[in-house]
Amino acid sequence: DAGVTQSPTHLIKTRGQQVTLRCSPKSGHDTVSWYQQALGQGPQFIFQYYEEEERQRGNFPDRFSGHQFPNYSSELNVNALLLGDSALYLCASGDRGAVYEQYFGPGTRLTVT
Amino acid sequence: GIQVEQSPPDLILQEGANSTLRCNFSDSVNNLQWFHQNPWGQLINLFYIPSGTKQNGRLSATTVATERYSLLYISSSQTTDSGVYFCAVVYSWGKLQFGAGTQVVVTP
Numbered sequence: 001d002a003g004v005t006q007s008p009t010h011l012i013k014t015r016g017q018q019v020t021l022r023c024s025p026k027s028g029h030d031t032v033s034w035y036q037q038a039l040g041q042g043p044q045f046i047f048q049y050y051e052e053e054e055r056q057r058g059n060f061p062d063r064f065s066g067h068q069f070p071n072y073s074s075e076l077n078v079n080a081l082l083l084g085d086s087a088l089y090l091c092a093s094g095d096r097g098a099v100y101e102q103y104f105g106p107g108t109r110l111t112v113t
Numbered sequence: 114g115i116q117v118e119q120s121p122p123d124l125i126l127q128e129g130a131n132s133t134l135r136c137n138f139s140d141s142v143n144n145l146q147w148f149h150q151n152p153w154g155q156l157i158n159l160f161y162i163p164s165g166t167k168q169n170g171r172l173s174a175t176t177v178a179t180e181r182y183s184l185l186y187i188s189s190s191q192t193t194d195s196g197v198y199f200c201a202v203v204y205s206w207g208k209l210q211f212g213a214g215t216q217v218v219v220t221p
Contacts, residue, residue, distance in 0.1 A: 042199055042211030088154050094207050101161040107154045
């Protein structure tokens with residue numbers, strides 16, 4: 001039973017660039033949520049995708065956007081990168097619209113220089 | 114939004130000791146999860162516990178939803194228990210609101 005996978009593992013970008021992170025949910029799950037975790041803090045909710053639509057969104061600017069594909073995998077896009085976007089980006093998946101237990105991937109560590 | 118507070122923020126234990134971590138939340142929630150974050154950043158599911166008590170080996174958790182708190186017990190701690198422990202409340206279509214975490218260091 002494959003768990004949640006994310007790619008890439010690490011990424012280094014320059015201010016102003018754009019980045020795309022990818023997530024494949026756990027087998028049988030249909031909902032993907034993205035979180036940003038700054039150093040020394042708890043993860044913060046970015047947004048959630050269900051049935052290929054953004055169902056809810058946290059307090060993040062429009063520079064953060066996403067997509068969910070028919071196979072339930074998801075992408076997180078960040079435009080016009082800022083130094084403050086450096087963080088661990090975590091993807092979580094759940095089933096039946098994530099009303100039950102959610103599972104996290106290993107994360108993508110983004111460094112913006 | 115809902116507030117989640119964890120205590121203590123840091124905990125240093127000698128191997129073999131027992132400890133209790135606490136999670137308070139400000140409003141009614143659908144559910145609650147406890148995670149252990151390893152040094153590589155992976156969040157590992159420990160408990161999914163809306164109410165009552167669950168046990169898994171040396172770890173157990175209790176949630177009293179009516180009083181808006183949850184407790185995580187670590188018994189006979191081992192060095193592999195080191196890391197950050199997060200509680201996260203589940204509300205609004207599966208959105209997780211995390212606490213700030215408890216950093217646990219277990220010394221030999």
